[in-house]
Amino acid sequence: xxxxxxxxxxxxxPLRGLDELRDLRAHANLLYELVHRDLTIRYKRSFFGFFWTxxxxxxxxxxxxxxxxxxxxxxxxxYETYFLSAYVAWNFFAQTTINAIAGLAWNGPLxxxxxxxxxxxxxxxxxxxxxxxxxxLVVLLVIMxxxxxxxxPSLAVLPVSFxxxxxxxxxxxxxxxxxxxxxxxxxxMYQAGLPALFYLTPxxxxxxxxxxxxxxxxxxxPLTRLIALVREPIYxxxxxxxxxxxxxxxxxxxxxxxxxxxFCRLAPRFDGRL
Amino acid sequence: xxxxxxxxxxxxxxxxxxxxxxxxxxxxxxxxxxxYFYSLRGVTLAxxxxxxxxxxxxxxxxxxxxxxxxAGIVTPTEGVAIGRGNVVPLLELGTGxxxxxxxxxxxxxxxxxxxxxxxxxxxxxDAIIAFSGLEPFIDAPLRTYSTGMVARLAFSIxxxxxxxTILIDEILAVGDAAFRAxxxxxxxxxxxxxxxxVLVSHETEEIVKLxxxxxxxxxxxxxxxxxxxxxxxxxxRQRGAPAAR
Numbered sequence: 001x002x003x004x005x006x007x008x009x010x011x012x013x014p015l016r017g018l019d020e021l022r023d024l025r026a027h028a029n030l031l032y033e034l035v036h037r038d039l040t041i042r043y044k045r046s047f048f049g050f051f052w053t054x055x056x057x058x059x060x061x062x063x064x065x066x067x068x069x070x071x072x073x074x075x076x077x078x079y080e081t082y083f084l085s086a087y088v089a090w091n092f093f094a095q096t097t098i099n100a101i102a103g104l105a106w107n108g109p110l111x112x113x114x115x116x117x118x119x120x121x122x123x124x125x126x127x128x129x130x131x132x133x134x135x136x137l138v139v140l141l142v143i144m145x146x147x148x149x150x151x152x153p154s155l156a157v158l159p160v161s162f163x164x165x166x167x168x169x170x171x172x173x174x175x176x177x178x179x180x181x182x183x184x185x186x187x188x189m190y191q192a193g194l195p196a197l198f199y200l201t202p203x204x205x206x207x208x209x210x211x212x213x214x215x216x217x218x219x220x221x222p223l224t225r226l227i228a229l230v231r232e233p234i235y236x237x238x239x240x241x242x243x244x245x246x247x248x249x250x251x252x253x254x255x256x257x258x259x260x261x262x263f264c265r266l267a268p269r270f271d272g273r274l
Numbered sequence: 275x276x277x278x279x280x281x282x283x284x285x286x287x288x289x290x291x292x293x294x295x296x297x298x299x300x301x302x303x304x305x306x307x308x309x310y311f312y313s314l315r316g317v318t319l320a321x322x323x324x325x326x327x328x329x330x331x332x333x334x335x336x337x338x339x340x341x342x343x344x345a346g347i348v349t350p351t352e353g354v355a356i357g358r359g360n361v362v363p364l365l366e367l368g369t370g371x372x373x374x375x376x377x378x379x380x381x382x383x384x385x386x387x388x389x390x391x392x393x394x395x396x397x398x399x400d401a402i403i404a405f406s407g408l409e410p411f412i413d414a415p416l417r418t419y420s421t422g423m424v425a426r427l428a429f430s431i432x433x434x435x436x437x438x439t440i441l442i443d444e445i446l447a448v449g450d451a452a453f454r455a456x457x458x459x460x461x462x463x464x465x466x467x468x469x470x471x472v473l474v475s476h477e478t479e480e481i482v483k484l485x486x487x488x489x490x491x492x493x494x495x496x497x498x499x500x501x502x503x504x505x506x507x508x509x510x511r512q513r514g515a516p517a518a519r
Binding site: 006007008009010011013026027029030032033034036037040041109110111112113114115116182183184185186189268271272273 | 382
């Protein structure tokens with residue numbers, strides 16, 4: 001479709017990435033409403049809605065704090081900050097990708113009845129995810145105040161880290177959702193594989209405890225870099241170097257481009273499968 | 275000028291869709307042909323702007339698929355579909371309603387689904403609420419509404435559109451007699467305003483009243499296309515049924 005005034009749908013024609021992008025921009029209001037709906041249903045109806053979403057990471061934090069700082073006698077001061085600063089970023093990635101997959105299935109009936117850009121549901125999952133990430137950061141900052149961990153000016157750089165994490169997560173979500181329309185069991189496989197990915201990411205342990213011969217595996221994991229972008233400013237009080245930012249941005253953009261291409265290639269064949 | 279043009283449009287679905295990697299492997303091993311069926315087959319149709327066209331046919335004749343192709347929701351397997359101007363589908367009332375949100379919030383959300391801007395929705399909101407007659411309940415969550423109330427809200431939102439072309443799929447079958455009469459009146463006002471209407475209905479009486487021209491679909495193909503009274507008469511004769519259901 002070239003514009004709203006003339007729309008041609010031709011058999012066998014792929015979805016052009018630029019057209020989809022233009023379509024997304026024309027539906028900015030819908031994006032706003034989708035995110036609004038997500039957050040309203042999650043938070044507005046009950047105070048505990050927010051409480052429950054934080055309960056899980058807090059419980060995990062407690063467990064890992066006991067296990068790692070107690071049993072393993074690991075010498076990490078303020079382990080709770082160390083863990084949570086990485087976990088909020090990990091949780092953003094894991095939860096957003098899962099929500100994006102569920103969202104496309106959930107909104108399938110909608111897509112059969114109204115004409116909207118199909119990537120909008122994935123995009124709204126990522127935007128909602130970033131809002132949730134910002135909210136959990138607030139909780140983390142409160143915890144840091146309570147346990148008397150230092151709050152440093154490097155925190156100001158976090159929005160940049162969040163945007164880069166958002167770009168990467170959007171790319172991965174696009175590819176995953178498109179594939180899951182065709183093969184529903186990929187969702188189960190992905191959910192089963194997520195914990196493995198979690199332990200491959202230095203969130204609960206420092207990368208230094210990984211044996212030398214396995215370290216490349218952890219370092220190859222893109223989430224290792226993304227988590228560092230969030231943990232460095234919070235826990236270490238350091239601003240990651242420009243080079244760190246640039247390389248993270250580069251591979252995130254590659255993920256976005258790849259995800260976008262996969263999505264646009266598969267989207268015209270969604271009909272009859274949603 | 276044509277508001278909608280379908281050129282040799284076919285829509286084909288697999289009868290059994292492969293839904294998982296597991297099935298794909300099993301299917302590849304058994305080498306069985308996957309059967310297809312055609313929801314539309316070689317349909318060529320032009321709707322002039324300002325025209326009101328009815329679509330009739332038995333269940334499964336492809337009526338809804340035709341509207342979906344015209345709206346650009348479904349990509350045809352063969353052929354080309356063209357829509358000029360703002361084409362808005364009103365396919366199923368209540369699409370996208372969220373039971374936890376209030377009636378007012380649902381108006382905003384539904385408007386966005388139909389491609390309306392925030393400002394436009396805000397300017398129309400009072401008129402929508404007034405038409406629905408649900409003023410006292412508008413801030414209560416939708417789950418507290420009765421089915422009839424939901425249908426009234428949905429119709430009020432759906433028809434508060436500024437689109438040049440409106441595709442309507444059997445949404446007149448809802449609500450009580452009084453509300454239906456108002457719906458009919460609204461569609462008639464669309465026709466008077468010179469908007470393009472494509473109306474799918476099982477109620478042939480309604481089609482004759484509201485549409486100048488009628489297209490008869492059967493098994494995905496156009497059987498007849500002409501003045502509503504003539505096409506409907508032929509259709510009724512073939513069905514061997516009286517005019518009223």
